[in-house]
Amino acid sequence: MAIAHAHIGAARYRTTIRTGGDLQHQLIADEPQRLNGDDQGPAPFDLLISALGACTAITLKMYAERKDWPLEALDIQLEYLGGETPPRIERVLTPVGPLDEAQRARLADVAERTPVTLAIKNGVPVDTRLA
Numbered sequence: 001m002a003i004a005h006a007h008i009g010a011a012r013y014r015t016t017i018r019t020g021g022d023l024q025h026q027l028i029a030d031e032p033q034r035l036n037g038d039d040q041g042p043a044p045f046d047l048l049i050s051a052l053g054a055c056t057a058i059t060l061k062m063y064a065e066r067k068d069w070p071l072e073a074l075d076i077q078l079e080y081l082g083g084e085t086p087p088r089i090e091r092v093l094t095p096v097g098p099l100d101e102a103q104r105a106r107l108a109d110v111a112e113r114t115p116v117t118l119a120i121k122n123g124v125p126v127d128t129r130l131a
Contacts, residue, residue: 076091
């Protein structure tokens with residue numbers, strides 16, 4: 001289970017987000033200056049693709065460790081293309097280490113089934129209510 005609390009106050013679009021089991025981690029989100037924000041933190045879609053990148057990296061690292069594969073590092077480039085119809089995310093994996101082609105292909109295959117990937121692809125219902 002994941003939990004987060006977001007708070008916006010007097011500072012235009014600057015939003016403080018607390019997350020983690022005891023809400024012990026704090027992030028700042030904002031909009032860029034071109035959207036009248038102060039650019040004090042990542043914008044919401046930056047956070048979305050960051051979550052996808054983190055989940056992909058962690059899942060593939062865990063998978064490689066379980067298989068005892070020589071994955072030394074992994075770079076993941078993500079881009080949210082919201083202006084396209086339909087919107088999409090491009091993700092490019094760059095594994096580092098002496099992996100063979102079958103291992104590299106398997107990592108790409110596993111990336112398609114990480115938890116955040118599936119949540120985005122399958123859509124997660126959002127239930128909203130007023131407190």
